[in-house]
Amino acid sequence: MFTSGDKKELFLGIDGGGSKCKAIVMNENDEILGTGISGPGNPLLGFEQATNSITEAAKLALKDAGLENVALNTLNTGVGLAGVNLPALFEKMQAWPHPFKQMFLAHDLLIACLGAHHSSNGAVVITGTGSCGFSCIDEQELLIGGHGFPQGDKGSGAWFGLQATKQVLLSLDGLIAPSLMNDVLLAKLYCTDTMGLVAAIADKKATFYAQLANLVFDAAEQGDVIALAIIDEGAEYINSLARTLLIKNPPRISMLGGLTPRLKPWLEQAIQTQLAEPLSSPEVGAVFFARHKLSQQNKQQKMA
Amino acid sequence: MFTSGDKKELFLGIDGGGSKCKAIVMNENDEILGTGISGPGNPLLGFEQATNSITEAAKLALKDAGLENVALNTLNTGVGLAGVNLPALFEKMQAWPHPFKQMFLAHDLLIACLGAHHSSNGAVVITGTGSCGFSCIDEQELLIGGHGFPQGDKGSGAWFGLQATKQVLLSLDGLIAPSLMNDVLLAKLYCTDTMGLVAAIADKKATFYAQLANLVFDAAEQGDVIALAIIDEGAEYINSLARTLLIKNPPRISMLGGLTPRLKPWLEQAIQTQLAEPLSSPEVGAVFFARHKLSQQNKQQKMA
Numbered sequence: 001m002f003t004s005g006d007k008k009e010l011f012l013g014i015d016g017g018g019s020k021c022k023a024i025v026m027n028e029n030d031e032i033l034g035t036g037i038s039g040p041g042n043p044l045l046g047f048e049q050a051t052n053s054i055t056e057a058a059k060l061a062l063k064d065a066g067l068e069n070v071a072l073n074t075l076n077t078g079v080g081l082a083g084v085n086l087p088a089l090f091e092k093m094q095a096w097p098h099p100f101k102q103m104f105l106a107h108d109l110l111i112a113c114l115g116a117h118h119s120s121n122g123a124v125v126i127t128g129t130g131s132c133g134f135s136c137i138d139e140q141e142l143l144i145g146g147h148g149f150p151q152g153d154k155g156s157g158a159w160f161g162l163q164a165t166k167q168v169l170l171s172l173d174g175l176i177a178p179s180l181m182n183d184v185l186l187a188k189l190y191c192t193d194t195m196g197l198v199a200a201i202a203d204k205k206a207t208f209y210a211q212l213a214n215l216v217f218d219a220a221e222q223g224d225v226i227a228l229a230i231i232d233e234g235a236e237y238i239n240s241l242a243r244t245l246l247i248k249n250p251p252r253i254s255m256l257g258g259l260t261p262r263l264k265p266w267l268e269q270a271i272q273t274q275l276a277e278p279l280s281s282p283e284v285g286a287v288f289f290a291r292h293k294l295s296q297q298n299k300q301q302k303m304a
Numbered sequence: 305m306f307t308s309g310d311k312k313e314l315f316l317g318i319d320g321g322g323s324k325c326k327a328i329v330m331n332e333n334d335e336i337l338g339t340g341i342s343g344p345g346n347p348l349l350g351f352e353q354a355t356n357s358i359t360e361a362a363k364l365a366l367k368d369a370g371l372e373n374v375a376l377n378t379l380n381t382g383v384g385l386a387g388v389n390l391p392a393l394f395e396k397m398q399a400w401p402h403p404f405k406q407m408f409l410a411h412d413l414l415i416a417c418l419g420a421h422h423s424s425n426g427a428v429v430i431t432g433t434g435s436c437g438f439s440c441i442d443e444q445e446l447l448i449g450g451h452g453f454p455q456g457d458k459g460s461g462a463w464f465g466l467q468a469t470k471q472v473l474l475s476l477d478g479l480i481a482p483s484l485m486n487d488v489l490l491a492k493l494y495c496t497d498t499m500g501l502v503a504a505i506a507d508k509k510a511t512f513y514a515q516l517a518n519l520v521f522d523a524a525e526q527g528d529v530i531a532l533a534i535i536d537e538g539a540e541y542i543n544s545l546a547r548t549l550l551i552k553n554p555p556r557i558s559m560l561g562g563l564t565p566r567l568k569p570w571l572e573q574a575i576q577t578q579l580a581e582p583l584s585s586p587e588v589g590a591v592f593f594a595r596h597k598l599s600q601q602n603k604q605q606k607m608a
Binding site (some may be wrong): 194198 | 348506541599
C-alpha cells in the first residue's frame with residue numbers, strides 16, 4: 001500500500017494520439033506502477049473524445065496499479081497531445097476543466113523526445129500512422145513534416161498503404177504491370193475486382209491505409225519492383241527528415257512509431273547507424289515534462 | 305404555349321455529379337428550352353441530397369423554359385449519375401419513387417459520351433474534379449480510372465491541387481527548393497506560414513483541392529520547375545488513359561471536364577490532334593439515352 005507520502009510523488013504521464021491515448025502512473029523512482037489505454041486522444045480530430053480518452057486512460061492506469069482509491073485531483077499530470085502546437089488548440093486544451101491536480105500540457109513530439117532521450121536535448125523521426133521529424137536543442141524546437149494525410153505524412157504507414165492502393169488500381173486498370181500486392185490487397189479487403197476495391201476504400205482515412213502498409217514491405221522483400229519503388233520514395237523522404245535534423249547536431253536521435261521495425265532497415269546506412277534506441281516511451285516523457293514544469297513552478301514560487 | 309402534343313415530345317435530361325446537378329428540357333427538334341442547376345447529385349456521396357437535387361434541377365429547367373405548369377410526371381427523363389455503375393447503387397436509385405413519367409437511368413460517363421458524340425459509339429477522357437477514361441463501342445463499355453480521391457483520379461483538378469499543396473509543404477519545410485506556387489497558395493488560403501497552411505487544408509476534400517489546380521498551370525506557364533514536373537506526371541497519366549481508349553479504335557474521342565482548357569495543351573501532340581470537340585453536353589446525352597430506351601420499350605411492347 002502507498003502511504004500518503006508516497007502518493008505525493010506519484011505522477012501521471014499521458015500520450016494522446018490519433019488512434020489511442022496511453023497513460024502511465026509512475027513513482028519517484030521512475031517505476032511504472034500501471035498503464036492504461038483508451039480511445040483516440042487527438043483534440044484536433046475531436047475535442048470531447050480526446051478529453052474523455054485522457055480521463056479514461058488515467059483511471060485505467062490507476063486501476064492497473066491497484067490505486068483505484070487515489071483521486072485524479074491529487075496527481076500532477078503531464079499530457080502530450082498531437083495538435084497542441086497550434087496555439088488555438090493549446091489554449092482550448094488549457095481551458096479544459098481537467099480532473100487532475102495540475103495538468104502540464106506539451107505537444108506529443110516534445111514528450112516523445114523527452115522519453116526517448118531522458119533529456120530535453122535530442123531529435124526523433126516518427127513513422128507511425130503519420131510521419132514527422134522533431135528536434136529540441138537548448139529549448140529551440142524544429143518540426144519538419146507532420147502535416148496530415150494525404151497532403152503530408154510521406155513515408156508514414158498511411159502513405160505506404162495509400163501508395164500500395166494507388167499502384168494496385170493502376171495495375172488493375174492495365175496502365176502498369178501487375179504487382180505481388182494486387183492479390184494480397186484484394187484478399188485483405190475481401191473483394192475480387194476493381195469495382196469492389198473502389199467501394200472498399202471509398203472515403204477511408206489515414207488509420208485505414210496505415211493497416212495496409214505491411215503489404216508493401218512484404219512484397220518488396222519478395223523482390224516486387226513496384227513495392228520496391230514505393231519504399232525507395234518513402235525511405236528517401238524519411239532520410240531527408242533525418243538529414244535535416246542531424247544538421248543541428250542533436251546529442252541523440254531515435255526513430256519511433258509503429259512502422260519503425262519495417263522501415264528502418266530500408267533507410268540509408270549512414271543514417272541507420274546514427275539512430276539510437278529510444279530509452280523510454282512518450283508517456284514517461286510526459287512525466288519528465290510534468291516534473292520539470294513543477295520544479296520550475298516551485299522555484300518561481302520561492303522567489304516570489 | 306406548348307400544346308398537349310408538343311409536351312409529349314419534351315424530355316428532361318439530367319447530369320448529376322459530385323458538386324452539382326444539371327438539367328435541361330429539350331424538344332423533339334433538339335432545341336434546349338431551359339436549363340436548371342442545383343446542388344450535389346452524386347448518390348454515392350448522399351442519396352437523399354442527390355434525389356432532392358435531381359428534382360430541384362428538373363423544376364428549375366422547366367421554370368427557365370417558362371413551363372412551370374408542365375408536371376414532372378408527364379415527362380420522360382434521362383438521368384446520368386456518378387456512381388451508378390456500382391450495381392447496388394443502381395438498384396437503390398431505380399427503387400427511388402421519382403417524380404417523372406419514366407426515369408431512364410445511366411451512369412454519368414455513358415451520357416457524357418452520348419452527348420459528346422451524338423452516338424453510342426465513342427470515347428471520352430474526363431478531367432474535372434476527378435478524372436477517368438471511358439469508351440462505349442458496340443455496347444461494350446470500358447472504364448479506366450475514376451476511382452476517387454485521393455486514391456485515384458490522377459491528373460484531375462483535385463490531384464493537381466493536392467500535388468501543389470504537397471510540394472509547397474515540402475518547400476516550406478526546406479526539403480525542396482521554393483516554388484512560385486508557395487506565395488500564391490498561402491495568399492489564396494489567407495495564411496502566412498506552414499502552421500496556418502496546415503490548419504487551412506486539414507481534412508479537405510476533392511472539391512477544395514480542385515480549386516487550387518490553376519496555381520500549378522499558372523506557375524508552369526512562368527517556367528516553375530516544380531509545377532512543370534507536376535504537369536508532366538499528371539499529363540502523362542491522362543495520355544495513358546487516352547492511349548488505352550484509342551487501342552479500341554473509337555470513331556470519335558473527346559476530352560471533357562472543367563480542367564480541359566488548362567490541361568489539353570500539355571498532352572502529347574499526337575493525342576491532342578485526335579481529340580474532337582464534344583458536340584453537346586452530358587445533359588443532352590441524357591435525353592438521347594432516354595429517347596433510345598423509350599423507343600426500345602415501345603418496340604418490345606409492340607412485339608408483345
